[in-house]
Amino acid sequence: MIAELGHYALMLAFGLALIQAVMPIVGARNDDPTLLSVAAPAALVQFVFVALSFGALAVCYVTSDFSVLNVYENSNSAMPLMYRLTSVWGNHEGSMMLWVFILALCGALVAAFGGNLPAKLRANALAVQAWIAVAFQLFILTTSNPFLRIADAPFEGRDLNPVLQDPGLAFHPPLLYLGYVGFSIAFSFAIAALLEGRIDGAWARWVRPWVLGAWMCLTLGIAGGSYWAYYELGWGGYWFWDPVENASLMPWLAGTALLHSAVVMEKRGALKVWTILLAILAFSLSLIGTFLVRSGVLTSVHAFATDPRRGIFILAILVAFIGGALALYAWRAPLLKQGGLFAPISREGALVLNNLFLTCACATVFIGTLYPLALEALTGAKISVGPPFFNATFGPLFVPLLLAMPFGPLLGWKRGDLLGAAQRLTAAAFVAAVAIAAAFALQHGGPVLAPFGVGLALFVMTGALVDLAERTMILRVPLGAALRRAAGLPRSAWGTAVAHFGIGVTLLGIVVVSAWGAERIAALKLGESIDIAHYRLTFDGLFNQQGPNYRDVVGRFTVRRTNGDLLGVMEPSRRMFPARNMATTEAALMRRGVSQLYLSLGDPDPDGTVPVRLYFKPLVLLIWLGAVIMFVGGGLSLSDRRLRIGAPRPAKVRAALQAAE
Amino acid sequence: MIVKVCRHATFTVLLGLCLLLLNAWPLFAVESKEMLADPALEARARNLSKELRCMVCQNQSIDDSEAPLAHDLRVLVRERLKAGDSDAQVVNFLVARYGEFLLLRPPLTWHTAALWGLPPVVLLIGIVAIVVIVRRRRNAPIPPPANLTAAEESRLSELMREG
Numbered sequence: 001m002i003a004e005l006g007h008y009a010l011m012l013a014f015g016l017a018l019i020q021a022v023m024p025i026v027g028a029r030n031d032d033p034t035l036l037s038v039a040a041p042a043a044l045v046q047f048v049f050v051a052l053s054f055g056a057l058a059v060c061y062v063t064s065d066f067s068v069l070n071v072y073e074n075s076n077s078a079m080p081l082m083y084r085l086t087s088v089w090g091n092h093e094g095s096m097m098l099w100v101f102i103l104a105l106c107g108a109l110v111a112a113f114g115g116n117l118p119a120k121l122r123a124n125a126l127a128v129q130a131w132i133a134v135a136f137q138l139f140i141l142t143t144s145n146p147f148l149r150i151a152d153a154p155f156e157g158r159d160l161n162p163v164l165q166d167p168g169l170a171f172h173p174p175l176l177y178l179g180y181v182g183f184s185i186a187f188s189f190a191i192a193a194l195l196e197g198r199i200d201g202a203w204a205r206w207v208r209p210w211v212l213g214a215w216m217c218l219t220l221g222i223a224g225g226s227y228w229a230y231y232e233l234g235w236g237g238y239w240f241w242d243p244v245e246n247a248s249l250m251p252w253l254a255g256t257a258l259l260h261s262a263v264v265m266e267k268r269g270a271l272k273v274w275t276i277l278l279a280i281l282a283f284s285l286s287l288i289g290t291f292l293v294r295s296g297v298l299t300s301v302h303a304f305a306t307d308p309r310r311g312i313f314i315l316a317i318l319v320a321f322i323g324g325a326l327a328l329y330a331w332r333a334p335l336l337k338q339g340g341l342f343a344p345i346s347r348e349g350a351l352v353l354n355n356l357f358l359t360c361a362c363a364t365v366f367i368g369t370l371y372p373l374a375l376e377a378l379t380g381a382k383i384s385v386g387p388p389f390f391n392a393t394f395g396p397l398f399v400p401l402l403l404a405m406p407f408g409p410l411l412g413w414k415r416g417d418l419l420g421a422a423q424r425l426t427a428a429a430f431v432a433a434v435a436i437a438a439a440f441a442l443q444h445g446g447p448v449l450a451p452f453g454v455g456l457a458l459f460v461m462t463g464a465l466v467d468l469a470e471r472t473m474i475l476r477v478p479l480g481a482a483l484r485r486a487a488g489l490p491r492s493a494w495g496t497a498v499a500h501f502g503i504g505v506t507l508l509g510i511v512v513v514s515a516w517g518a519e520r521i522a523a524l525k526l527g528e529s530i531d532i533a534h535y536r537l538t539f540d541g542l543f544n545q546q547g548p549n550y551r552d553v554v555g556r557f558t559v560r561r562t563n564g565d566l567l568g569v570m571e572p573s574r575r576m577f578p579a580r581n582m583a584t585t586e587a588a589l590m591r592r593g594v595s596q597l598y599l600s601l602g603d604p605d606p607d608g609t610v611p612v613r614l615y616f617k618p619l620v621l622l623i624w625l626g627a628v629i630m631f632v633g634g635g636l637s638l639s640d641r642r643l644r645i646g647a648p649r650p651a652k653v654r655a656a657l658q659a660a661e
Numbered sequence: 662m663i664v665k666v667c668r669h670a671t672f673t674v675l676l677g678l679c680l681l682l683l684n685a686w687p688l689f690a691v692e693s694k695e696m697l698a699d700p701a702l703e704a705r706a707r708n709l710s711k712e713l714r715c716m717v718c719q720n721q722s723i724d725d726s727e728a729p730l731a732h733d734l735r736v737l738v739r740e741r742l743k744a745g746d747s748d749a750q751v752v753n754f755l756v757a758r759y760g761e762f763l764l765l766r767p768p769l770t771w772h773t774a775a776l777w778g779l780p781p782v783v784l785l786i787g788i789v790a791i792v793v794i795v796r797r798r799r800n801a802p803i804p805p806p807a808n809l810t811a812a813e814e815s816r817l818s819e820l821m822r823e824g
Contacts, residue, residue: 235725242720298719344795356787364780371776381772384714386722386765393780523693602692611692 003068006056007147013049013104014137016042020107020130024123028195036119039126040111046133047108054088054101057146061088067153070094070146076159076579078549086169087160092294092310093146095173099290100136102174102181107133110185110210117206124192125185132184135317143310159549159579168228172221179218180251180286185210186258187283190276191325194332204266204275209638211262211279215255216634222248223627234585234600236517236615238623241390243298246369247289253362254282257355264348268413270340271348273333274355280329284322285362291318297373346416350408357401364393402456402507406463409496410470424470428462443516450515457511460504464497495637499630506626509594512619520614523605533616535597536560537570542604550577552586555601555610559590572601572612594621691724695732697739706739709748713738713755714765722765 020042027035060068062084064077074091075084089098107129114122140146189207193199225248230238239245258278265275292298295311342348368385375381406428410421432455439451469475471489474482520532524539531537538558545552552573559567570588577583587600595618602611691710697703710724715731723731723738734755741751755763767773809817 237725240720341798352791356784356791360780360784360787363783367776367779367783371773375772379772382760382762383767383773383776384720384762384765385767385776386712386714386720388712388766389776392766393777397780397784521691521693521696611694613691 002056002059002063003065003147003149006053006060007145009049009053009056010137010141010147013046013053014134014141016046016049017130017133017137020046021127021134024127025195028120028124033119036123039123040114043104043107043111043126043129046130047104050101050104050137054097057094057097058085058088060147061085064157065153066155066157067149068146069148069150072150072154072157074160075157076549077156078579079160079165080548082167082170083160083165087164089173090160090164090169093140093144096136096140096144096294097146098173098177099181100133100140102177103129103133103136103184106182106185106210110188114206120196121189121192121203121206124195125188128188128191129184132188132321135321139310139313139317143313156579159577162550162575162577162580162582162584163232165549165577166228166232168224168232172225172228175217175221175224176248177221179214179216179221179255180248180283180289182210182214182217183251183255183279183283183286185214186279187325190279191328193276194328197332197335199272199276199336201266201269204262207279208259208262208266211255211259211282212634212638215252215259216631216638218248218252218255219627219634220631222252223624227624230620231587231589231598232584234587235613236519236587236598236600236617238620241368241387243369244293246365247292250285250362250365250369251282251289253358253365254278254285257358257362258282260351260354260358264340264351268340268342268348270342271352272336276333276336277329278355278359280322280325284318284325285366287318287321291315292369342413343415345411345418347408347411347413349416350404350411353404354401354408357397357404361394361397361401364397365390368393399456402460402503405460405500405503406466409467409493409500425459425463425466428459428466431462432456432459447515450511453511453515454508457504457508460507461501464501464504467500468494468497491640492637495633495635495640497633498636499633502626502629502631502633504626505622505629506624509619509622509624509626513617513623516618517620518616521612522614523609523611525609530612530614531562532597532614533618534562535567535616536562537597537599537614539610539612540569542608542610545573547575549579550575552576553601553604555604555612557588557599557612559597570597570599572599574601574603591621594619594625596620691735692732695735695739697743702739702742705748706735706742709738709742709751710735712752712765714763716759716762 020039023035023042024039026032027038057070059065060071061075062081064071064075064084066072066075066077070091070093074094075087077084079087087094089095107126110122110126110129114125117125186207189203189210193203222245225245226238229240230236258275261271261275261278264271291311291314295314297311340348368389372383372385375383406425407418407421410416410424411418435458436451436455439454443451468486468489471493472482472486474486477485518532520530522530524530526539526541529536529538536559538560540556540558543554543556545554552575554571554573557570557572559570561567568590570590572588573586575584575586585600587598589599590597595616598615598617600613602613604610691707697706707724711722713723713734715721715723715726715728715734717728717730718726721731723734737755738751741754746754752764761767761770767776769777
């Protein structure tokens, strides 16, 4: 009954989406306020029905209703409640439901909190949002229905893929989807603006908070997925240049570029045509990512060909939306008026440079990800494009971007003073030079480039601090005055500095762990020890443990400093899931500051020796901490008064605000 | 029968779970048994392994993979190195046997020319486009601001009256 209600609710939502997709457009054409006003309530009610449908599926999962095919295939009654709930989106149909749910949520948010927007723009944007909803709801209803029943309900489900039975599944997909489905709002606004043919700086001001929110979720989602891969896969890697990872990285790169170009558009009215294009591209890349991941085309072109129904459907959505949007863009964009002149050396110029490198980096990832697919489809030749390709092409694009980054915020709008900015960055350059020298002095025969990487990371970090110091004049005026200035700084200035600092932190983690991480591979007998960095691990034996739906073979290792101080125990395990006859590696992690010891266990030999992989990962946690800092920076910027349009403005802040603009 | 996962990117949530199921006890990526006594030779073997793809896995090097095929390839690489092959000879030997698909860093050939060529070309096009636009913009007259709509005009006059 619940499943049927869910199915029915989805159909009703589809009907509402159709209304929402058509009425406002007609209303905008004919200047009919009644039709225009249909958009917002339709979006809200559509969300309610999608939520009901999604909720119904969740109820089927939580109650382990195995008469529903999707639940039977992906759940098991022995799983803890959390995994019964998260397995809703741990499969194709359910994850598409999550996609549509978040899409409807985005629409509802615009409907609920977009009261300050011009009525036509909001109605058109909601209509475009509904076109996307119509396409994807139809996709679910016709090719990926999660509510199908089985005639003879089985007694027990086939279990969720063990790899996914992890708290990571609770956070990673929803955050990722909030990120890349969130870019649909920017897309809808871009199309709505093109339909109207009028775009000005205010457009960027309305769209920026949505882009910023989506970007924050995507940043955290990608970082969370990376940490999950790191501890789950058992060999300590955190980024693999896997096509599926690239599918989430591409919208992130385009979204980051969009975030920056929208600033120029908002403050100076320039780069309009380009910003609109980026808004279209960011969501198009999200759609391409969905296609790559959902169609099965990645596994092989042949897997796609054997069951092409879903793939073809998404491909059609892709072509219709991306093709349609770009055609509309090509037709309408030349009509947009250009504005805001600026010299090449200026804040705008720096942001153009930022966009150039981010877009090229995005293009590189796009080419590397799709090239093998295209080549195989066209010529049948199979090639692999792996990490060595991306490291060789992506890296060189990011180095100039990061080198230029600290200069950007120090340059003035319209016409900047590069020499002055360079002088103000002397302190940062000094810190970087000291770091490079120290790294060279401390490393024994490590990679030559690594100290420069450390230098770059510190240049970026101190560069962000210099920006704050300049704005608060902390070393030039008395402390009290500097603190008052700090309090008066717009939150977006804080956000910029914090987010830029976060990039430096992530870079530092990546450089240090790749250059100076240590690895030991060994087979240990009972009582034997293994040394790494200044730690010694002793193998104390194996024991068995029974979990709710798995059994563990756990290895116990005592960790000491080489001088003998006891630090604790590490217990990595091999986890066996009988329902699917699959085993996973559960690595043990021990945190030392922001560094980690990482231990994973191989299959024990019959004679009691266990193969182990032990890593010392110096500063590894900085990689994800940096992403959290970027998220916080985004949050600060999002809380800027300027973006909370309609919020009451106390008079005393007005002065500081104008000074900032 | 015990089945194992070859490579499970956590992003498989999205991937729709491409699992390569193999009939074997889980092995382990590089094992101590496989490793060579000579550290210099072993280091070369590890570096080579990172550039070679485990062909039954999705986008995973033989150095990281737990699949039996990856194990066989690792042993093969080490055998060739012990026999005195240079790195290039080992790679050529494996490519002759298994094809170019094995290489994670595609070599520059006629059908990868676009792959390696496109990223710099895109950058170049970007730079040229920016330079051209800046040049043209410098010579162009400043466009007049867009006209206000009737609704905006009335709103403006209303604000002016208030002010």
